[in-house]
Amino acid sequence: SYELMEQMFKVYIYKEGSKPIFHKPFFRGIYASEGWFMKQMEGNRRFVVKDPRKTHMFYMPYSSSMMRELLYVPNSHR
Known part of the structure; x- marks a missing residue:
C-alpha cells in the first residue's frame, strides 16, 4: 500500500560528484522536473538513508x- 511505502521506502543519494553537473538542480524548461526532484530528494530526509545497505x-x-551543456561537443558524432 502507499502508506506502507511511505513508512518503509529508503533512498541512498550518492555524495560523489562535483557541481555543476552533480548536485546542482536546473529549474527551467523541459528539465525543470529533474531539477525539482533533485532539490526535493536532497532537501527532504524522510526517505533518505546514509547507509547504502539499508536502501531500496x-x-x-x-x-x-x-551535462549536455558542459560536455557535448557539437558535430562530434559524425
Missing part, C-alpha cells in the same frame, strides 16, 4: 541539462 533505491543526482 540508489539516486545519482546529476543534471542531464548541465
Whole structure:
C-alpha cells in the first residue's frame, strides 16, 4: 500500500560528484522536473538513508541539462 511505502521506502543519494553537473538542480524548461526532484530528494530526509545497505533505491543526482551543456561537443558524432 502507499502508506506502507511511505513508512518503509529508503533512498541512498550518492555524495560523489562535483557541481555543476552533480548536485546542482536546473529549474527551467523541459528539465525543470529533474531539477525539482533533485532539490526535493536532497532537501527532504524522510526517505533518505546514509547507509547504502539499508536502501531500496540508489539516486545519482546529476543534471542531464548541465551535462549536455558542459560536455557535448557539437558535430562530434559524425
